[in-house]
Amino acid sequence: MWGWNDGWGGAGAAVMVVIMLAVLALIVVGIVFLVRGLTRHDQVQAAPPQQPVAGPSGGRALQVLEERYARGEIQREEFVQRKQDLLGG
16 A cells, blocks of 8 residues: 555655655754854853954054043043053053
8 A cells, every 4th residue: 555656656765765865964964063053152162361452553442442531431540441451561
């Protein structure tokens, strides 16, 4: 009743093989993405925090700091401390 040659014949068997291979490929791709996602997540958490890099003039970070100070968003003490942190002094 449910043999390989019922209904579709050999084409049915070929379709079944293609579907099984597609499902197997999806499982493998899913496992690869899962492993890559888990390892990237661990690497991001394990990475030490990076220190700000300042060029000769302090770079963009110093410019933003000066703009915030000029707008009155931060006090002088905080400005001086952050400027020293950026310039490494």
